[in-house]
Structure formats: C-alpha cells, structure tokens
Amino acid sequence: MEGQERLRAAHALVIGAGGLGSPASIYLAASGIGKLTLADSDKVDLTNLQRQILYRTDDVGAVKVEAAQAALKAINPDVAVVPLHQRVKDFSKLVKSADVVLDCSDNFATRHALNRACVAAKKPLVAGAAIRFDAQLMVFDLRQKTSPCYSCVFPEDAEVEEVQCSTMGVLAPLTGAIGAMQAMEAIKLIAEVGTSLSGRMQVFDALAAEWRTVRVAKDRACAVCSV
Numbered sequence: 001m002e003g004q005e006r007l008r009a010a011h012a013l014v015i016g017a018g019g020l021g022s023p024a025s026i027y028l029a030a031s032g033i034g035k036l037t038l039a040d041s042d043k044v045d046l047t048n049l050q051r052q053i054l055y056r057t058d059d060v061g062a063v064k065v066e067a068a069q070a071a072l073k074a075i076n077p078d079v080a081v082v083p084l085h086q087r088v089k090d091f092s093k094l095v096k097s098a099d100v101v102l103d104c105s106d107n108f109a110t111r112h113a114l115n116r117a118c119v120a121a122k123k124p125l126v127a128g129a130a131i132r133f134d135a136q137l138m139v140f141d142l143r144q145k146t147s148p149c150y151s152c153v154f155p156e157d158a159e160v161e162e163v164q165c166s167t168m169g170v171l172a173p174l175t176g177a178i179g180a181m182q183a184m185e186a187i188k189l190i191a192e193v194g195t196s197l198s199g200r201m202q203v204f205d206a207l208a209a210e211w212r213t214v215r216v217a218k219d220r221a222c223a224v225c226s227v
C-alpha cells in the first residue's frame with residue numbers, strides 16, 4: 001500500500017517508445033505510476049509492430065508518442081502521460097523533474113547523454129538493450145555515491161559498433177522481457193522495496209536461455225561520474 005502511494009506520486013521518464021519502451025511504459029502505467037513522460041521522434045512503422053506492442057496496425061504512420069499516449073490512457077486513465085515528439089539532445093531539465101529514468105533508446109549518443117544528465121542530477125537510471133538474441137539489463141542508482149554509471153561500463157570514448165534492431169533484427173519477445181524488467185526495477189526503486197540490480201549487470205542469451213550476472217563497479221577514472 002505504501003509502495004503504491006509512492007508509485008502514484010512518482011514521475012518516470014522513458015526515453016524511446018519502441019521495443020523496450022513499449023512494454024516498460026505499459027507496465028508502469030498499468031501499475032499506477034503517477035506521471036509518465038515518453039520521448040520518441042519516430043512515427044509508427046508496420047515493420048516494427050512485432051515488438052512495439054503499444055501500437056496497432058491502425059496506428060501505422062501516426063506519431064508514436066501520440067499513439068502511445070492514447071494506448072496508455074486506455075490502460076489507466078489516472079496516469080498523466082506527457083508525450084514528447086522529439087529527439088531530445090539535452091536531457092538535464094527532463095531528468096531533473098523525474099524520479100526514475102528508463103533508457104529504452106537504441107543508440108550510444110542518446111545513452112551517454114542520458115547517463116550524463118542522470119549522473120549530474122543524481123537520478124536512478126534503468127538501462128535496457130536488446131539485439132538479435134542478446135540482451136542486457138542494468139540499474140545505476142546514482143543517488144548513491146558508490147554507484148557506477150553507464151560510462152563506467154561503456155566508456156564514452158570506447159570504440160563501439162553501433163548495431164540497431166532496424167538493421168540487425170531482434171527477437172520480439174526478448175525486448176518484451178527486458179522492457180518489462182526495466183519497469184520492474186523502476187517500480188522497486190520508486191517503492192523502495194527489495195534489492196536493486198545496481199552494480200550487477202544482467203546479460204541474457206535467449207538462444208541458450210541463459211542469464212549471467214556481471215558485477216560492475218564504479219570506475220574511479222570514469223570521465224563522467226568520477227570527476
């Protein structure tokens with residue numbers, strides 16, 4: 001009951017209304033989050049519907065966050081849904097107003113910009129990623145001084161190969177599982193129950209049906225959180 005009250009008073013910021021953002025938003029809304037801000041610059045595309053479960057065939061061509069707002073309102077009219085139809089570049093203001101931030105984006109530029117804003121504002125960040133048959137789930141409880149940040153694990157200057165679901169494909173239920181778990185960890189952080197995943201990255205191999213736990217520590221030389 002106390003947790004439910006905390007949830008109703010909370011504001012979740014979800015960046016990306018795609019394969020991860022869809023299930024994450026649905027569960028946050030259905031669970032009774034007070035306010036949900038959802039940012040995405042895209043329109044609904046037929047080829048993404050197998051994983052972007054917020055949308056129906058009738059929504060093809062519509063602005064994603066507007067279709068999402070209607071879908072989430074239908075699930076729970078008590079949730080204040082704020083749609084942002086834009087590719088956000090500066091997250092600082094948005095992050096400051098949120099209690100928990102969910103990274104459901106699909107590119108490193110967004111992930112790093114969002115991480116920087118969460119470090120600066122000391123807000124908990126729940127990051128998910130899924131590609132082909134592999135996925136990761138991470139929580140950075142940046143309210144704690146000892147918490148690592150996204151950049152401790154994936155440094156901004158590291159050479160990374162940007163792979164996106166639009167070109168590489170992804171198993172649709174895999175994004176469903178990870179997005180739902182992002183909502184679960186976000187709800188735990190808000191309701192202040194259980195043990196958060198902070199400091200432990202979960203890596204899931206869908207083909208082998210195997211979860212691995214990778215311990216992640218704060219990098220004392222991290223250019224983002226240790227300066």
Ligand SMILES: [Zn+2]
Nearest residue numbers: 149152222225
């Ligand atoms: Zn860091």
